[in-house]
Amino acid sequence: MEYIFQPRSIALVGLTSDPNNWMGQGFLKGLLEFGYSGQIYPINPKASQILGLKAYPSLRDVPGPVDHVISLIPAPLTPQLIEDCGAKGVRVVHLFTAGFGETGVENRKRLEGELLAMARRVGVRLIGPNCMGIHYPKSQITFDMGLPEEAKESGNISFLSQSGANAGMLIRLGSFRGLRFNKVISYGNAIDLNESDFLEHFAADPDTKIIAAYIEGIKDGPRFRRALVEAAAVKPVIVLKGGRTVAGAGAASSHTGALSGSEEIWSMLLKQAGAIRVYSLDELGDMLVAFSYLPPLAGRNVGVIGGGGRASVEAAAICESAGLFVPTLPSEIRSQLSEFMPVAGTSVRNPVDTFNFFVPQELSRTLELVASHSGIDLLVFQQELGMITLDGLWRALLLTGVEALIETASRIEKPMVAVFRYRGRPEDISLLTEAEQRCVKAGLAVFPSMERAALAISRFISYHETRNSA
Amino acid sequence: MEYIFQPRSIALVGLTSDPNNWMGQGFLKGLLEFGYSGQIYPINPKASQILGLKAYPSLRDVPGPVDHVISLIPAPLTPQLIEDCGAKGVRVVHLFTAGFGETGVENRKRLEGELLAMARRVGVRLIGPNCMGIHYPKSQITFDMGLPEEAKESGNISFLSQSGANAGMLIRLGSFRGLRFNKVISYGNAIDLNESDFLEHFAADPDTKIIAAYIEGIKDGPRFRRALVEAAAVKPVIVLKGGRTVAGAGAASSHTGALSGSEEIWSMLLKQAGAIRVYSLDELGDMLVAFSYLPPLAGRNVGVIGGGGRASVEAAAICESAGLFVPTLPSEIRSQLSEFMPVAGTSVRNPVDTFNFFVPQELSRTLELVASHSGIDLLVFQQELGMITLDGLWRALLLTGVEALIETASRIEKPMVAVFRYRGRPEDISLLTEAEQRCVKAGLAVFPSMERAALAISRFISYHETRNSA
Numbered sequence: 001m002e003y004i005f006q007p008r009s010i011a012l013v014g015l016t017s018d019p020n021n022w023m024g025q026g027f028l029k030g031l032l033e034f035g036y037s038g039q040i041y042p043i044n045p046k047a048s049q050i051l052g053l054k055a056y057p058s059l060r061d062v063p064g065p066v067d068h069v070i071s072l073i074p075a076p077l078t079p080q081l082i083e084d085c086g087a088k089g090v091r092v093v094h095l096f097t098a099g100f101g102e103t104g105v106e107n108r109k110r111l112e113g114e115l116l117a118m119a120r121r122v123g124v125r126l127i128g129p130n131c132m133g134i135h136y137p138k139s140q141i142t143f144d145m146g147l148p149e150e151a152k153e154s155g156n157i158s159f160l161s162q163s164g165a166n167a168g169m170l171i172r173l174g175s176f177r178g179l180r181f182n183k184v185i186s187y188g189n190a191i192d193l194n195e196s197d198f199l200e201h202f203a204a205d206p207d208t209k210i211i212a213a214y215i216e217g218i219k220d221g222p223r224f225r226r227a228l229v230e231a232a233a234v235k236p237v238i239v240l241k242g243g244r245t246v247a248g249a250g251a252a253s254s255h256t257g258a259l260s261g262s263e264e265i266w267s268m269l270l271k272q273a274g275a276i277r278v279y280s281l282d283e284l285g286d287m288l289v290a291f292s293y294l295p296p297l298a299g300r301n302v303g304v305i306g307g308g309g310r311a312s313v314e315a316a317a318i319c320e321s322a323g324l325f326v327p328t329l330p331s332e333i334r335s336q337l338s339e340f341m342p343v344a345g346t347s348v349r350n351p352v353d354t355f356n357f358f359v360p361q362e363l364s365r366t367l368e369l370v371a372s373h374s375g376i377d378l379l380v381f382q383q384e385l386g387m388i389t390l391d392g393l394w395r396a397l398l399l400t401g402v403e404a405l406i407e408t409a410s411r412i413e414k415p416m417v418a419v420f421r422y423r424g425r426p427e428d429i430s431l432l433t434e435a436e437q438r439c440v441k442a443g444l445a446v447f448p449s450m451e452r453a454a455l456a457i458s459r460f461i462s463y464h465e466t467r468n469s470a
Numbered sequence: 471m472e473y474i475f476q477p478r479s480i481a482l483v484g485l486t487s488d489p490n491n492w493m494g495q496g497f498l499k500g501l502l503e504f505g506y507s508g509q510i511y512p513i514n515p516k517a518s519q520i521l522g523l524k525a526y527p528s529l530r531d532v533p534g535p536v537d538h539v540i541s542l543i544p545a546p547l548t549p550q551l552i553e554d555c556g557a558k559g560v561r562v563v564h565l566f567t568a569g570f571g572e573t574g575v576e577n578r579k580r581l582e583g584e585l586l587a588m589a590r591r592v593g594v595r596l597i598g599p600n601c602m603g604i605h606y607p608k609s610q611i612t613f614d615m616g617l618p619e620e621a622k623e624s625g626n627i628s629f630l631s632q633s634g635a636n637a638g639m640l641i642r643l644g645s646f647r648g649l650r651f652n653k654v655i656s657y658g659n660a661i662d663l664n665e666s667d668f669l670e671h672f673a674a675d676p677d678t679k680i681i682a683a684y685i686e687g688i689k690d691g692p693r694f695r696r697a698l699v700e701a702a703a704v705k706p707v708i709v710l711k712g713g714r715t716v717a718g719a720g721a722a723s724s725h726t727g728a729l730s731g732s733e734e735i736w737s738m739l740l741k742q743a744g745a746i747r748v749y750s751l752d753e754l755g756d757m758l759v760a761f762s763y764l765p766p767l768a769g770r771n772v773g774v775i776g777g778g779g780r781a782s783v784e785a786a787a788i789c790e791s792a793g794l795f796v797p798t799l800p801s802e803i804r805s806q807l808s809e810f811m812p813v814a815g816t817s818v819r820n821p822v823d824t825f826n827f828f829v830p831q832e833l834s835r836t837l838e839l840v841a842s843h844s845g846i847d848l849l850v851f852q853q854e855l856g857m858i859t860l861d862g863l864w865r866a867l868l869l870t871g872v873e874a875l876i877e878t879a880s881r882i883e884k885p886m887v888a889v890f891r892y893r894g895r896p897e898d899i900s901l902l903t904e905a906e907q908r909c910v911k912a913g914l915a916v917f918p919s920m921e922r923a924a925l926a927i928s929r930f931i932s933y934h935e936t937r938n939s940a
Contacts, residue, residue: 148895165780172856173893216783242783279791280784280921310635313712314750321749386642423643425618426903433896451750 001201003091004127004193005136005183007068009039011059011090013081014073014097017047022145025051027070027096027133029145034152036140039064059084068092070133075099075111078129079118086122093119095129101189102130116191131188132164135171137181138207144168148175155180156209157288160198162187162242166214169281178440179288182207194219196227203231210291211235212284216242225269232274236463238287239275241266276463286447286456293445294415294457296464299377301325302457303370303414304351311384311421312353315450319380322454324461326350327376333369340365357383358397360404367405371414378457379416381405382450385432386423395431402435406442417445419453471671473561474597474663475606475653477538479509481529481560483551484543484567487517492615495521497540497566497603499615504622506610509534529554538562540603545569545581548599549588556592563589565599571659572600586661601658602634605641607651608677614638618645625650626679627758630668632657632712636684639751648910649758652677664689666697673701680761681705682754686712695739702744706933708757709745711736746933756917756926763915764885764927766934769847771795772927773840773884774821781854781891782823785920789850792924794931796820797846803839810835827853828867830874837875841884848927849886851875852920855902856893865901872905876912887915889923 010031016024028051031040042050045057056062059069059081069090071081075097085093100112112129119126127133132143137154143164144151151171157179161167167186174181182205185198195215202208211231218224231237270277278284302324304316316326329337329350337348340362347353352370357363371379385398409416418439422432439446447453480501486494498521501510512520515527526532529539529551539560541551545567555563570582582599589596597603602613607624613634614621621641627649631637637656644651652675655668665685672678681701688694701707740747748754772794774786786796799807799820807818810832817823822840827833841849855868879886888909892902909916917923 163780169780169856169893176896280788310633310639318750386639423639426646426907427900429903430900433899437896
């Protein structure tokens with residue numbers, strides 16, 4: 001896999017010289033933005049220069065060695081490219097090129113077979129076709145342009161994704177949720193290198209601590225099962241299965257040409273392997289946040305702390321619906337809480353229903369007291385915003401509250417998640433995102449709704465329970 | 471109920487003269503903001519004027535008749551107030567005053583009983599205690615200050631809520647989701663007028679077309695069951711049951727002093743009556759959006775239209791998980807769609823996976839074609855945003871797309887819902903809310919996520935299916 005993730009040079013074959021074709025030039029722009037330090041060779045029969053880089057009419061004209069080729073040419077021209085790659089000593093070709101088996105058209109399926117046969121003959125490995133290829137911040141490689149700055153930071157999550165859009169979207173949404181990736185691979189039709197190759201690599205890769213996968217269909221069932229069992233034995237593996245229902249299966253099939261397999265088989269396979277199943281990209285992001293920012297939890301007991309009688313009642317009910325426990329706090333902690341909390345309209349039992357987000361010392365003291373109870377495994381801080389219009393003063397108070405939350409979380413010995421629930425004027429929502437982003441940057445596990453927080457926490461705990469009992 | 475909702479005058483007893491006590495002056499500020507046209511009498515033994523209105527030392531000093539009293543005084547003083555109300559001919563007293571049975575303290579429970587006995591003796595009806603009272607835009611009455619302008623518009627939803635915070639929050643979030651209320655009542659401990667009184671009133675009220683309820687506990691089971699069955703027979707009744715789990719029950723009990731009753735009894739009761747159960751305020755809002763903006767649907771077949779291969783696959787899967795069908799479009803529609811949609815990477819089967827949100831004519835044509843299929847009952851438009859940074863040009867293109875969506879929706883004969891899914895830079899989220907708000911203002915049913923849209927649509931269809939088969 002070394003040649004895939006650490007190429008000394010990359011050639012982009014079929015790169016357009018049209019500066020207005022942002023999709024066509026996206027790969028090159030992404031590499032330039034990320035500061036890829038190897039050689040980049042644009043290949044275009046007519047251009048002498050593209051985005052400031054010298055262009056070459058064909059791959060064979062490139063002066064130095066080429067480790068990695070990105071194919072942007074039409075599908076019928078790809079067998080000839082592979083032949084050129086063999087002659088040039090290229091080891092890996094990533095085919096962004098689409099229009100193969102995924103179209104369902106007979107001669108396009110045949111073309112796919114010819115392409116693979118040619119690659120085998122000349123000793124070139126293929127990624128794709130019909131995919132975005134690799135994103136690996138450590139080598140300053142990405143397949144996307146205009147990514148947030150955070151996406152350049154290397155982390156310990158690796159993601160294999162049959163869909164390029166899922167790969168790009170998880171990187172983007174992950175940037176704002178504090179997720180940092182080691183390797184991301186979009187592998188499309190997987191006619192050569194497939195899901196099992198990448199899963200095996202991630203399982204063995206010391207830089208990968210958490211594995212995420214988006215899979216529509218598999219190439220070799222028994223091998224994949226083995227790879228999955230082995231990977232899940234050593235690292236959390238979170239799987240989003242694409243095309244799991246009838247219509248979804250149709251769309252997934254046209255998307256990457258994969259057959260989706262039956263729901264029952266997948267369910268059993270993932271369960272037996274000890275993989276964690278999620279049902280949307282958002283849920284995948286939620287689980288990655290949990291695994292990135294929470295330590296293994298000793299139990300299911302949460303202390304729900306936050307503002308608003310109704311919000312507290314609802315938050316506790318949502319936690320319990322998701323299989324968490326919200327135990328009543330012991331009387332000594334309740335009486336300490338009562339020292340500074342008013343009686344009417346609040347509760348100190350758990351949920352601890354406070355209006356003190358805007359009084360930083362009280363907020364800190366509340367979190368400390370609940371955290372001090374040995375019967376609490378995790379603090380769930382939730383604050384509903386929207387009853388008051390967040391103008392100047394309230395805005396400042398809110399951000400002071402956020403600082404107190406972050407400072408206290410860094411100090412207390414219990415893990416904490418934070419949920420800001422916004423229901424105010426749409427034009428004020430930027431303040432919510434500011435509060436969230438401050439918490440994310442401080443290393444808190446932040447979720448966009450109580451429902452999603454509770455589900456992710458419960459699945460996270462289930463994962464550790466299953467492993468501990470195994 | 472006339473005296474409750476159309477008082478000629480309102481006295482606020484115990485109103486603070488401290489302009490910095492925004493909670494204390496909130497009721498008066500709310501009435502002034504809403505432009506209540508009846509007489510308002512602030513009652514305060516020391517102030518001569520509050521917020522520009524002449525204040526009176528006691529209720530008995532008010533020169534004219536008083537229909538409605540809002541009590542802001544401490545609990546122990548309320549029996550005396552009720553006696554004054556009797557002498558003054560007041561018909562309804564709303565007790566914002568808390569500190570009664572909900573505290574769990576024995577002498578406070580006794581006080582509640584004394585208060586009720588006094589009210590019965592002098593012929594005064596009570597709302598509360600421990601609640602926010604009434605919000606009725608038609609009479610320019612509200613219990614909240616700083617509400618959005620939209621909250622002043624009268625509509626056809628009436629909401630009975632044991633929690634004042636739930637009442638206020640639903641009005642606020644509803645303002646931005648296109649929900650318009652007829653009557654909202656926060657009734658707290660319900661020692662006199664209770665959930666059955668309000669439910670019966672809403673069922674008979676010609677201005678109320680949709681009934682929403684947040685209930686923690688009930689006072690008279692058999693009467694409530696009768697009222698619920700009768701209300702649900704004539705109007706949709708959507709119920710959020712508070713305190714449904716162990717911890718929630720604890721919090722709900724301290725919140726309004728109600729006992730929550732067992733989950734099983736509630737489940738059966740709501741199901742037998744044909745009421746719709748929801749599990750959070752967000753879900754309640756979602757159902758109210760569906761009932762406010764969708765006609766009864768003929769079936770469960772949805773056409774899922776929108777951008778992005780991955781987003782389409784996921785959206786279709788989410789719909790099917792929620793019990794909707796995403797049927798393959800017939801070949802004549804598929805071939806018409808193919809005329810202007812590229813082959814690779816898109817699908818015209820359903821989900822219809824387009825990148826054409828930014829090409830208004832194609833977007834309109836796509837919606838028209840899918841709507842023209844008799845096998846489709848509802849269009850689900852979903853657009854994922856975040857792959858591109860929404861700067862100047864894209865921002866303009868996005869809003870042009872929104873206008874095309876709105877224009878087409880107004881023209882085609884099939885109902886439509888819209889979901890914008892945002893995963894981009896947090897600082898760009900205001901553009902998403904702008905797109906959403908334009909759709910809301912144009913009368914589209916807008917949902918904040920595919921999961922919530924699919925669940926609400928499915929429950930909405932189930933409601934009509936059950937009624938049709940009954």
